[in-house]
Amino acid sequence: MRLACYGLLLGALAFSTAACFGDELADECVSHDSTYCHEGVTYWSNSCGDLEEIAETCQHGCSADHSACLEAPLFCQIVSPAAGLVHDTIRVDIVFTGPITHLWLLDQTGTLGETSVTSGSTTATMNIDTTDLLDGSITLEALVEAEDGRQAQSDPIQLQVDNTAPVASFGSEWARLEVLSGTATISLSIQESNLESLRITSAGQELLETSEALDEFAWDTAGAPDGIHSLKMELTDRVGHSIEVDGPTVVVVNQGQEAAVTYSPGAELTIPENWQNVEHHVRTSTASQPGIKRIISWITWDAAEEWNIEYAVGQGLCPHRGIRYQAIESTSGEILIDLARADLDPGIVTSLPEADQNSYVFPHNNDPRTFGAFFGHVAVVDPAEHVNQSLPIEVHYVFLYAN
Ligand SMILES: [Ca+2]
Secondary structure (H helix, E strand, O other), X not given: OOEOOHHHHHOOOOOOHHHHHOHHHHOOOOOOOEEEEEOOEEEEEOOOOOEEEEEEEOOOOXXXXXXXXXXXXXXXXXXXXXXXXXOOEXXXXXXXXXOEEEEEEEEOOEEEEEEEOOOOOOEEEEEEEHHHXXXXXXXXXXXXXXXXXXXXXXXXXXXXEOOOOOEEEEOOOOOOOEEEOOEEEEEEEEEOOOEEEEEEEEOOEEEEEEOOOOOEEEEEHHHOOOXXXXXXXXXXXXXXXXXXXXXEEEEEOOOEEEEOOEEEOOOEEEOOOOOXXXXXXXXXXXXXXXXXXXEEEEEEOOHHHOOOEEEEEEEEOOHHHEEEEEEEEEOOOEEEEEEEHHHOOHHHHOOOOHHHOOOOOOOOOOOOOOOOEEEEEEEEOOHHHHOOOEEEOEEEEEEEEOO
């Protein structure tokens, strides 16, 4: 059906008025020469500018130049994950509308993934392995493209990638078997931007729990039992990575003291040429105190020298002129004896004065030959292998008192 001169009625048209009245030219007009869109309807137009029948009813209105219907608008949005922490492989769900043919997932550095979109679909899912990315902030965006080349981008989503377990260490302030009392402080080094918890423990007992990446641990040792403590640090981040870090082994002494040690003949072992005929052991002596319930004593030497050492502790002058409580042999460079009076071997208890046999503290008197002193006796197990050699040693004695 012909719609002659409809253009005049539309007002804004560029049709020639001559054509409207020049019926004699009408037969020369070529039908379906172009289209014209008005108020959501696109009409065919012949080459003379006369509107013809409806070509298309527009779903999204007319294009700005009125030549055709407007294409469906493009839209896309990332619906998951939400902004926040992510790790390992994440599932990204995207919704979109419009005649989409291709979809990209982008971060600030480039393309993380892409996929073709089948006609009619309105959702897509992409799995992204975030371990391929650096830890830290990423800006996630979806980009869609229609068949006609138009593109649309989603709102950005801010994610924090964390695929790294915490890294932590104790400072070096405390030597092994450092004797601590009162409040003692050690530095901490913690690298973790999403810390959930920091725990410091000793033998399972919690000494500290916080969510702060502290740079030092001030330990009120009075709250811990006297004795040997091996510290451990446990860290967990907010995505569940956790680590354990072994810390220093220290000796807490609040109800006791580290006692002075004297060496005889000196603080080193020496094996002379005639070692089979002369004394070559080292005797150490520590004055006793009343009320000692536990002794902690240790000897250290350079393990690289490969000496096999026997260390014995007891009361009196030495194992032969006193009572030997315990002895340990080692080549490790350290022998540690931690002995409570309550744990003395029953066979040894019977050799104590009768009045001391039921006590929970070590015997004490003023005679260094009996119970006025503790000894630490250092013997070389393999003297023939160290003839004409010397080995420096260091002996420590700690007394813990009964309350
Ligand atoms: Ca982490």
